[in-house]
Amino acid sequence: xxxxxxxxxxxxxxxxxxxxxxxxxxxxxxxxxxxxxxxxxxxxxxxxxxxxxxxxxxxxxxxxxxxxxxxxxxxxxxxxxxxxxxxxxxxxxxxxxxxxxxxxxxxxxxxxxxxxxxxxxxxxxxxxxxxxxxxxxxxxxxxxxxxxxxxxxxxxxxxxxxxxxxxxxxxxxxxxxxxxxxxxxxxxxxxxxxxxxxxxxxxxxxxxxxxxxxxxxxxxxxxxxxxxxxxxxxxxxxxxxxxxxxxxxxxxxxxxxxxxxxxxxxxxxxxxxxxxxxxxxxxxxxxxxxxxxxxxxxxxxxxxxxxxxxxxxxxxxxxxxxxxxxxxxxxxxxxxxxxxxxxxxxxxxxxxxxxxxxxxxxxxxxxxxxxxxxxxxxxxxxxxxxxxxxxxxxxxxxxxxxxxxxxxxxxxxxxxxxxxxxxxxxxxxxxxxxxxxxxxxxxxxxxxxxxxxxxxxxxxxxxxxxxxxxxxxxxxxxxxxxxxxxxxxxxxxxxxxxxxxxxxxxxxxxxxxxxxxxxxxxxxxxxxxxxxxxxxxxxxxxxxxxxxxxxxxxxxxxxxxxxxxxxxxxxxxxxxxxxxxxxxxxxxxxxxxxxxxxxxxxxxxxxxxxxxxxxxxxxxxxxxxxxxxxxxxxxxxxxxxxxxxxxxxxxxxxxxxxxxxxxxxxxxxxxxxxxx
Amino acid sequence: xxxxxxxxxxxxxxxxxxxxxxxxxxxxxxxxxxxxxxxxxxxxxxxxxxxxxxxxxxxxxxxxxxxxxxxxxxxxxxxxxxxxxxxxxxxxxxxxxxxxxxxxxxxxxxxxxxxxxxxxxxxxxxxxxxxxxxxxxxxxxxxxxxxxxxxxxxxxxxxxxxxxxxxxxxxxxxxxxxxxxxxxxxxx
Numbered sequence: 001x002x003x004x005x006x007x008x009x010x011x012x013x014x015x016x017x018x019x020x021x022x023x024x025x026x027x028x029x030x031x032x033x034x035x036x037x038x039x040x041x042x043x044x045x046x047x048x049x050x051x052x053x054x055x056x057x058x059x060x061x062x063x064x065x066x067x068x069x070x071x072x073x074x075x076x077x078x079x080x081x082x083x084x085x086x087x088x089x090x091x092x093x094x095x096x097x098x099x100x101x102x103x104x105x106x107x108x109x110x111x112x113x114x115x116x117x118x119x120x121x122x123x124x125x126x127x128x129x130x131x132x133x134x135x136x137x138x139x140x141x142x143x144x145x146x147x148x149x150x151x152x153x154x155x156x157x158x159x160x161x162x163x164x165x166x167x168x169x170x171x172x173x174x175x176x177x178x179x180x181x182x183x184x185x186x187x188x189x190x191x192x193x194x195x196x197x198x199x200x201x202x203x204x205x206x207x208x209x210x211x212x213x214x215x216x217x218x219x220x221x222x223x224x225x226x227x228x229x230x231x232x233x234x235x236x237x238x239x240x241x242x243x244x245x246x247x248x249x250x251x252x253x254x255x256x257x258x259x260x261x262x263x264x265x266x267x268x269x270x271x272x273x274x275x276x277x278x279x280x281x282x283x284x285x286x287x288x289x290x291x292x293x294x295x296x297x298x299x300x301x302x303x304x305x306x307x308x309x310x311x312x313x314x315x316x317x318x319x320x321x322x323x324x325x326x327x328x329x330x331x332x333x334x335x336x337x338x339x340x341x342x343x344x345x346x347x348x349x350x351x352x353x354x355x356x357x358x359x360x361x362x363x364x365x366x367x368x369x370x371x372x373x374x375x376x377x378x379x380x381x382x383x384x385x386x387x388x389x390x391x392x393x394x395x396x397x398x399x400x401x402x403x404x405x406x407x408x409x410x411x412x413x414x415x416x417x418x419x420x421x422x423x424x425x426x427x428x429x430x431x432x433x434x435x436x437x438x439x440x441x442x443x444x445x446x447x448x449x450x451x452x453x454x455x456x457x458x459x460x461x462x463x464x465x466x467x468x469x470x471x472x473x474x475x476x477x478x479x480x481x482x483x484x485x486x487x488x489x490x491x492x493x494x495x496x497x498x499x500x501x502x503x504x505x506x507x508x509x510x511x512x513x514x515x516x517x518x519x520x521x522x523x524x525x526x527x528x529x530x531x532x533x534x535x536x537x538x539x540x541x542x543x544x545x546x547x548x549x550x551x552x553x554x555x556x557x558x559x560x561x562x563x564x565x566x567x568x569x570x571x572x573x574x575x576x577x578x579x580x581x582x583x584x585x586x587x588x589x590x591x592x593x594x595x596x597x598x599x600x601x602x603x604x605x606x607x608x609x610x611x612x613x614x615x616x617x618x619x620x621x622x623x624x625x626x627x628x629x630x631x632x633x634x635x636x637x638x639x640x641x642x643x644x645x646x647x648x649x650x651x652x653x654x655x656x657x658x659x660x661x662x663x664x665x666x667x668x669x670x671x672x673x674x675x676x
Numbered sequence: 677x678x679x680x681x682x683x684x685x686x687x688x689x690x691x692x693x694x695x696x697x698x699x700x701x702x703x704x705x706x707x708x709x710x711x712x713x714x715x716x717x718x719x720x721x722x723x724x725x726x727x728x729x730x731x732x733x734x735x736x737x738x739x740x741x742x743x744x745x746x747x748x749x750x751x752x753x754x755x756x757x758x759x760x761x762x763x764x765x766x767x768x769x770x771x772x773x774x775x776x777x778x779x780x781x782x783x784x785x786x787x788x789x790x791x792x793x794x795x796x797x798x799x800x801x802x803x804x805x806x807x808x809x810x811x812x813x814x815x816x817x818x819x820x821x822x823x824x825x826x827x828x829x830x831x832x833x834x835x836x837x838x839x840x841x842x843x844x845x846x847x848x849x850x851x852x853x854x855x856x857x858x859x860x861x862x863x864x
Contacts, residue, residue: 034713045783
């Protein structure tokens with residue numbers, strides 16, 4: 001035992017040492033394992049944070065109400081993620097791909113706004129062309145950039161301001177919309193910091209995500225632009241114009257010294273150009289005129305007036321195309337009407353120079369209506385309406401004029417509206433009447449026929465002659481139905497008086513055809529149908545068209561008249577002598593009668609020229625074997641003169657006023673002579 | 677309490693009093709003694725170990741905690757050098773506790789119940805530091821602060837102005853730091 005003791009002791013010592021080493025190894029292994037685990041946990045955590053960040057950015061990119069909202073959120077989240085206290089966004093100015101400089105936005109993340117305020121001021125006062133400073137470097141290269149220590153960076157114009165507020169390191173990365181830089185985001189920390197490639201990779205993802213928002217917003221802007229602009233001329237459209245106009249109206253209400261004007265511009269004869277040369281020519285003309293109006297407005301010489309707060313300052317004048325050949329201009333901040341008239345005249349001058357379209361010179365003129373904002377309008381719509389009214393007034397005065405709206409125009413327009421609505425109901429309410437005026441043989445004063453004349457039994461105004469409403473009815477396109485009614489009614493009544501007042505030959509019945517009625521494609525069928533329905537002898541019906549209507553499209557007239565002739569009706573050219581007749585057509589037309597316009601008849605006594613015209617017409621008629629009726633025959637002297645000239649028939653007050661069928665006067669005329 | 681604290685305590689005790697001392701402490705405190713930095717263990721267990729150490733050494737528990745904190749700092753500096761290297765003074769290091777060091781701890785141990793400090797910097801070398809923790813281990817905090825000063829070769833005066841043990845809602849320390857060469861630690 002004694003021998004083994006030392007061995008045993010030394011064995012125990014050795015074993016203890018071994019155990020110690022083993023324990024030490026185990027401990028080191030455990031510590032190392034713990035460190036590996038800690039590192040893994042840390043990476044896991046960072047990955048999770050990274051994912052949360054990217055997720056938040058992706059959500060913002062998809063859902064943010066606006067681009068600034070998405071960028072603000074991105075800046076906040078990056079600062080939260082990095083723990084860096086300052087973040088900021090720049091926008092790139094200039095066309096895509098043609099970067100001019102970076103504009104500091106008002107989108108910031110400032111952990112301590114007061115502390116970093118001087119840096120913010122400095123930044124917002126700086127313009128960064130490509131290459132300059134941190135954002136400029138990023139914009140120029142399209143790559144992220146990192147500044148480890150601002151104090152040691154030579155290309156950092158804001159160095160002093162940054163150092164003053166304690167910013168020491170920074171990085172920035174681009175927002176790429178497609179292949180060009182749309183914005184730059186920059187971040188700063190208060191401690192120097194080495195470049196972190198992993199962080200920049202995450203930021204590159206964010207840049208791409210935000211780029212999509214830019215692209216989407218651009219597409220939306222384009223759509224919005226399209227919604228508010230005319231596609232042909234690229235000018236603002238009615239919606240945008242009305243928006244600007246409403247703002248001007250409300251500005252005028254708040255600032256008594258502020259006045260504006262609305263110009264309503266309508267091209268004269270535009271329809272003719274469109275119809276004769278085609279829509280391509282019309283469009284080219286509109287584009288050129290839009291360009292000229294725009295250019296002319298840009299050299300505006302009205303001076304902006306003081307007294308408006310800055311954010312209320314007048315906008316630029318707005319030129320818009322409402323549609324067709326209608327343009328409008330909102331002139332901001334005028335002194336008085338003369339400013340507006342001067343602009344209108346300049347615009348008219350710009351329009352009047354010829355426009356060359358494929359070698360053809362097009363000449364355009366424009367009528368301009370002007371309304372002043374100072375007239376106390378509450379609604380932009382009213383202003384536009386009155387400018388339109390004034391424009392019509394300008395047109396009525398003759399083309400290429402301009403007219404400033406006044407109240408009487410409004411009253412006329414209101415009257416016209418009332419007339420339109422009354423007219424629309426007149427047919428269904430059966431307010432139209434026919435009056436008949438006799439046509440007599442001058443030699444014997446015997447009634448040979450009657451002309452049916454339209455009257456309107458207006459519920460308020462009483463009996464109205466066509467002069468009061470015919471033009472409006474024509475413009476409303478109401479003439480064909482009215483004419484059909486007249487034709488039908490005249491034939492029916494003429495047929496009806498045959499039994500109580502028999503005569504031989506029975507009197508003819510003349511009915512006027514308006515140009516619109518004459519233009520109806522189914523005119524001949526309609527006349528045939530009326531004759532069939534009423535049972536009137538076609539030989540008793542005389543259809544009258546005016547000389548100017550007949551000559552407007554003589555070729556067609558000839559065809560229609562021949563077809564009507566086949567029905568057996570007789571035809572008259574009305575108002576003869578007032579238009580320009582082609583003799584060759586006149587010879588061809590199968591007309592029976594020329595009616596000399598009453599202006600010649602009534603002036604025959606005083607005016608030798610009128611007398612000569614009457615003589616010429618009568619001679620012409622004789623040559624062509626036509627009858628002649630002198631309209632407006634009012635005196636015995638006129639009758640004598642007409643007889644001298646060998647005009648055989650007359651019509652006028654001398655022989656009888658137009659009267660309704662049920663009147664005693666007409667009945668007297670219908671009774672055969674000698675049976676009074 | 678995170679296992680790292682128990683690990684640190686083991687190393688400190690073993691280094692200063694031999695490995696058997698740690699075994700003795702474990703026995704005295706009735707602890708099993710298998711701790712890994714990845715685990716969490718009842719606060720109670722740490723307090724029992726501290727109480728046992730106080731009994732064995734004849735010192736107060738606060739003294740034990742202070743000594744432990746101070747001695748643990750070099751170990752931490754060895755294990756997590758990046759936190760120390762990026763700061764050039766104790767003053768600067770202490771100010772990173774809330775913003776850098778404890779967030780890092782939470783990255784690794786999501787549930788870690790780290791204390792919240794508040795700081796006031798009335799002058800370049802004076803730091804007012806508030807401490808709030810249910811564990812009320814202000815003495816350990818003090819030891820750590822002393823260890824930090826030692827790491828940066830600075831000396832300090834530590835005034836414990838308020839203490840949760842005295843019924844205050846938080847502990848507050850006034851820490852004044854001096855460079856070991858006699859200079860003012862503010863020359864950071």
